[in-house]
Amino acid sequence: xxxxxxxxxxxxxxxxxxxxxxxxxxxxxxxxxxxxxxxxxxxxxxxxxxxxxxxxxxxxxxxxxxxxxxxxxxxxxxxxxxxxxxxxxxxxxxxxxxxxxxxxxxxxxxxxxxxxxxxxxxxxxxxxxxxxxxxxxxxxxxxxxxxxxxxxxxxxxxxxxxxxxxxxxxxxxxxxxxxxxxxxxxxxxxxxxxxxxxxxxxxxxxxxxxxxxxxxxxxxxxxxxxxxxxxxxxxxxxxxxxxxxxxxxxxxxxxxxxxxxxxxxxxxxxxxxx
Numbered sequence: 001x002x003x004x005x006x007x008x009x010x011x012x013x014x015x016x017x018x019x020x021x022x023x024x025x026x027x028x029x030x031x032x033x034x035x036x037x038x039x040x041x042x043x044x045x046x047x048x049x050x051x052x053x054x055x056x057x058x059x060x061x062x063x064x065x066x067x068x069x070x071x072x073x074x075x076x077x078x079x080x081x082x083x084x085x086x087x088x089x090x091x092x093x094x095x096x097x098x099x100x101x102x103x104x105x106x107x108x109x110x111x112x113x114x115x116x117x118x119x120x121x122x123x124x125x126x127x128x129x130x131x132x133x134x135x136x137x138x139x140x141x142x143x144x145x146x147x148x149x150x151x152x153x154x155x156x157x158x159x160x161x162x163x164x165x166x167x168x169x170x171x172x173x174x175x176x177x178x179x180x181x182x183x184x185x186x187x188x189x190x191x192x193x194x195x196x197x198x199x200x201x202x203x204x205x206x207x208x209x210x211x212x213x214x215x216x217x218x219x220x221x222x223x224x225x226x227x228x229x230x231x232x233x234x235x236x237x238x239x240x241x242x243x244x245x246x247x248x249x250x251x252x253x254x255x256x257x258x259x260x261x262x263x264x265x266x267x268x269x270x271x272x273x274x
Contacts, residue, residue, distance in 0.1 A: 001103070001139055002175040002197075002209055019049040023057055031205065035065060035245035052078055052090055063097060064208050065245040072101045088125060092118060096132050108143040115140050131157040131169050138176065147184055154180065171200035175209060179216050182223070191220050211240030211249055218256060227264045234260060 026041035042061045046054035055078055062071035075098040082091035095118040102111035115136045122133045129137070138153035154177050161169035178193030198213035214237035221230035234257040241250035 001142065001179050002172040002212060016048065016050070019045050019054055022048060023054065026057070026061070030061065030064075030244075033243045033245075039065070052081060052087075056090070056093060059097065063101060066208075066248045068101050068105050072098065072105075075101065088121070092121065092132075095121075096136060099136055103139055103143070108140070112140045112143070131160050131166075131173075134160075135172065135176065142180060142183070147180060150180055151177070167200055168204055168206070171197050171204065171206070171209065174200065175213055175216070178213070182216060182220055187220050187223050191217065194220065207240045207244040208246045208249070211237045211244070211246060211253070214240065215249070215253055215256070218253075218260070222260065227260055230260050231257065231264070 022041055022045035026038050026045060029035075029038035029041055039061065042054075042058040046058040048054065055074060059071050059074035059078065062068075062074060075094045079091060079094035079098060081087070082094055095114050099111040099114040099118070102108070102114065115133075119129060119133050119137060122129055134153045134157040138150040138157070141147075141150040141153065154173050158170060158173035158177065161173055174193045175197035178190045178197055181187075181190035181193060194213050194217045198210055198217065201207075201210035201213055214233045218230045218233035218237065221227075221233060234253050237253040238250060238257065241247070241253055
């Protein structure tokens with residue numbers, strides 16, 4: 001599942017010129033798949049920045065490159081800072097992303113607790129839920145097996161994101177709706193949503209989420225015994241994950257490709273040799 005990952009926070013103090021330059025350099029290095037150099041630049045920016053912005057960017061980079069322990073520690077520290085300084089926007093960013101990390105690392109109950117707090121704060125501040133809250137609640141509903149509620153929340157979020165022209169939010173909602181359809185056994189709907197998500201993530205140069213879309217598409221084609229299409233998706237997923245430093249997902253894609261190739265090998269043999 002794709003999680004809300006809002007890496008920006010509105011701070012009263014703008015970052016220094018040096019920090020801004022370092023962050024711009026880090027983003028360019030990441031875009032060029034220079035992951036190690038990008039990490040160094042993000043870390044330097046975080047150290048140089050007197051505002052939380054540099055640390056928020058570093059935490060987001062750790063999240064994208066699946067260094068979940070480091071991302072969790074950074075977001076926990078940012079949440080503590082936000083509570084102390086009464087920075088509502090920073091607390092919102094930290095809670096949503098921390099909940100996303102906890103879901104990805106198998107701590108669903110802790111993620112739900114954080115999401116509940118984020119939802120309560122959003123209602124108190126705005127009188128309604130924003131799309132990040134809708135998505136977070138939907139992912140928690142999926143963990144609890146309430147697929148109907150999850151679909152309703154994701155469709156609400158998708159309508160808002162499309163209406164506001166937020167392609168990133170639209171892509172993530174489509175990805176989650178596609179993955180949800182696969183969980184419900186509806187391959188055709190899953191493929192339509194996932195193909196749309198993949199197209200948008202590619203347009204946005206979001207390689208980690210594009211790779212995740214391809215992994216789920218490969219699962220859909222696996223379910224339909226369309227082995228060649230599954231293989232093609234997994235090869236492309238491997239390329240996406242390699243280019244963005246998402247090593248855990250890379251290992252998953254490589255393992256699934258080996259499984260599909262074994263299945264293909266069985267079907268290509270003479271019947272008497274099976």
